[in-house]
Amino acid sequence: MKRLGNFELPDFCNYPPYFTIIFSLQFATREVQVRLWKELILAYCRSQRIYIVSFEQDFPSFSNPAIGRSLSREAKEVFLSALVTEGEWEYLNSVPGHAEWMDGNCYKCLILWLTIQDWANCLKENGLGSTMPVEDIRSGFDTRGTELAGIDSIVLMRALRLLEQKGKAAIFKVNDCEGIKFCV
Amino acid sequence: MSAAAADWLPSASVTASGRPVLSAGEVERNLLPLVDLEPEENPRLAPLRGCLLALTSHRLIFLHEPSRSARGLPLATVVHAYPPHRRHSHNPLRSIFSSSSSSSSSQHHRIRLQISMPPARSEVVAIVVTCKADVDVFFGRLLEAIRARAWEMTPAAAPVSSATVAEGAAPAEDIAIRMPVVGVSGILRMEQESWESAGQNLQDAFQDLNALMSKAKEMMQLAEKMRLKLLTNSSTEPNSNDEEMGSKQDMQDLLLSVGIVAPVTKETAGALYHQQLSLQLADFLRIPLEKAGGMMALVDVYCLFNRARGTELISPEDLLQACLLWEKVDVPVMLRKFDSGVKVIQTKTHSDEEVFARISSLAQKPDALQKGISPSDAAFTLGIAPALAKEHLLNAENKGLLCRDVSPDGFRFFINLFNEIDAQNIYTQKPHGLYHAWISVAMAYQC
Numbered sequence: 001m002k003r004l005g006n007f008e009l010p011d012f013c014n015y016p017p018y019f020t021i022i023f024s025l026q027f028a029t030r031e032v033q034v035r036l037w038k039e040l041i042l043a044y045c046r047s048q049r050i051y052i053v054s055f056e057q058d059f060p061s062f063s064n065p066a067i068g069r070s071l072s073r074e075a076k077e078v079f080l081s082a083l084v085t086e087g088e089w090e091y092l093n094s095v096p097g098h099a100e101w102m103d104g105n106c107y108k109c110l111i112l113w114l115t116i117q118d119w120a121n122c123l124k125e126n127g128l129g130s131t132m133p134v135e136d137i138r139s140g141f142d143t144r145g146t147e148l149a150g151i152d153s154i155v156l157m158r159a160l161r162l163l164e165q166k167g168k169a170a171i172f173k174v175n176d177c178e179g180i181k182f183c184v
Numbered sequence: 185m186s187a188a189a190a191d192w193l194p195s196a197s198v199t200a201s202g203r204p205v206l207s208a209g210e211v212e213r214n215l216l217p218l219v220d221l222e223p224e225e226n227p228r229l230a231p232l233r234g235c236l237l238a239l240t241s242h243r244l245i246f247l248h249e250p251s252r253s254a255r256g257l258p259l260a261t262v263v264h265a266y267p268p269h270r271r272h273s274h275n276p277l278r279s280i281f282s283s284s285s286s287s288s289s290s291q292h293h294r295i296r297l298q299i300s301m302p303p304a305r306s307e308v309v310a311i312v313v314t315c316k317a318d319v320d321v322f323f324g325r326l327l328e329a330i331r332a333r334a335w336e337m338t339p340a341a342a343p344v345s346s347a348t349v350a351e352g353a354a355p356a357e358d359i360a361i362r363m364p365v366v367g368v369s370g371i372l373r374m375e376q377e378s379w380e381s382a383g384q385n386l387q388d389a390f391q392d393l394n395a396l397m398s399k400a401k402e403m404m405q406l407a408e409k410m411r412l413k414l415l416t417n418s419s420t421e422p423n424s425n426d427e428e429m430g431s432k433q434d435m436q437d438l439l440l441s442v443g444i445v446a447p448v449t450k451e452t453a454g455a456l457y458h459q460q461l462s463l464q465l466a467d468f469l470r471i472p473l474e475k476a477g478g479m480m481a482l483v484d485v486y487c488l489f490n491r492a493r494g495t496e497l498i499s500p501e502d503l504l505q506a507c508l509l510w511e512k513v514d515v516p517v518m519l520r521k522f523d524s525g526v527k528v529i530q531t532k533t534h535s536d537e538e539v540f541a542r543i544s545s546l547a548q549k550p551d552a553l554q555k556g557i558s559p560s561d562a563a564f565t566l567g568i569a570p571a572l573a574k575e576h577l578l579n580a581e582n583k584g585l586l587c588r589d590v591s592p593d594g595f596r597f598f599i600n601l602f603n604e605i606d607a608q609n610i611y612t613q614k615p616h617g618l619y620h621a622w623i624s625v626a627m628a629y630q631c
Contacts, residue, residue, distance in 0.1 A: 017588060026584060029602045
């Protein structure tokens with residue numbers, strides 16, 4: 001299998017041991033496997049604009065029907081946790097990471113192929129109008145064709161709040177509709 | 185001091201592990217771990233010191249273990265054997281316990297033998313038993329062997345291929361008395377003799393028994409006191425001087441001979457039985473190990489060894505003890521335990537690296553790159569048992585040579601490509617090397 005939709009799969013996706021989690025005793029090899037999966041998950045999500053990975057739904061890159069292999073539930077958790085944990089460590093150092101569990105049971109994972117900070121920078125640099133409804137950022141004319149188009153609302157709100165904290169914007173509400181005012 | 189000095193005795197050949205080589209039909213009957221052989225009358229005959237004495241149906245073999253040389257005294261030359269003799273000390277305690285086995289440095293059993301060495305020369309030699317052993321049993325066996333005259337019988341038609349098989353066979357029950365029996369009076373005489381000796385034995389036994397019974401209670405109390413004394417002594421004074429340790433050891437041995445388990449056991453080299461067994465096993469395994477490629481599972485060895493022994497089978501525990509004793513002797517085999525718990529016996533020359541190299545090259549063949557290798561594939565190619573092949577594959581995985589692939593199809597191993605992939609650039613590939621080779625093979629099968 002070379003492509004998933006318009007996403008080109010790297011060659012190692014056809015290597016059967018890729019889908020069998022390596023024992024942590026084989027330290028060096030295991031590290032490589034984890035990194036490859038982290039890269040693959042982020043790259044795929046970015047290309048397909050997937051923000052949430054949930055175990056209740058299929059996530060295509062977790063399996064390769066051409067060689068008849070797929071990740072076990074345990075393996076999926078391990079690799080996603082690797083993305084999350086990396087973020088946790090970095091969070092302690094005030095550097096945000098690439099994934100977060102959305103619930104206590106580790107069923108749903110929020111994938112941040114751009115970190116919240118990155119999104120915030122993106123919003124700032126996009127030269128949007130000084131005041132606009134939040135919904136417009138997601139689906140409006142101005143952002144069509146940019147990274148921001150179709151951004152997940154949870155992610156968007158967090159990025160906006162971050163900007164608010166830094167004093168670069170202000171969120172307000174008008175008649176059940178949220179808007180954002182960018183400061184210069 | 186090697187056995188070579190005693191050149192008045194014919195020499196005996198010894199196997200690579202230091203066990204005596206037995207001729208066809210020769211069977212081992214008894215062993216004494218440590219003896220000296222002293223010629224009593226002729227000062228020109230050199231003595232033998234510190235030898236293992238193996239009594240066989242044909243000879244008395246004196247084996248000097250450090251130099252792995254041996255001398256054999258044919259039983260045919262023994263004219264008369266005197267019963268074991270020992271000077272008794274004045275210690276009443278020792279004399280009570282002395283009936284079976286104890287001995288100390290001042291009083292060793294001496295078994296005198298009158299032998300006739302060619303050319304027609306009569307000598308008297310003494311076997312001095314310097315270790316703790318059941319000398320009476322040994323002497324009994326010696327008399328039986330002399331009486332049986334096994335060396336006069338023609339050798340069996342079926343050739344005996346190795347000494348180990350001969351020793352493993354049950355002792356032949358041909359201790360038939362071969363004295364000339366002349367007519368009815370001869371038979372009557374024999375009957376008379378056997379009755380008398382039986383009567384005498386019975387009397388002796390009862391005498392001992394009566395004496396013992398009357399003292400039994402006191403004996404037990406005394407023994408218990410001694411045991412406690414030993415226990416407290418050894419725990420409070422770990423660094424006592426040699427003399428004390430020596431007498432304590434004697435005391436422990438005395439207790440042991442009465443059947444009381446020693447309260448403190450030091451690490452020993454193992455009973456004589458296990459020592460000899462381990463040497464015998466090492467000899468036996470030389471050929472099967474070669475055929476199996478240098479490594480065999482312990483369970484396979486158990487089956488093979490017991491089958492060769494025929495009767496007098498050994499228990500799994502005995503086998504394990506024998507293998508553990510190899511650490512203390514110089515034999516070309518060793519016991520090895522894999523991470524998974526599987527125990528194997530391998531030759532010391534066996535090299536893991538060589539096996540890894542063979543596995544590695546097997547895993548890089550086009551078929552294996554595409555589909556991986558299973559334990560049975562490896563077993564077939566390496567020429568070893570599948571269980572061992574799996575151990576080798578797991579070992580190679582631990583070393584980072586292979587990666588496992590678990591799927592509904594089963595358990596397979598692939599060559600480890602992870603080290604070849606650059607995690608920073610997941611789409612790049614070098615134009616050569618293992619990853620490239622794999623891609624060209626694997627992709628050829630993709631549509």
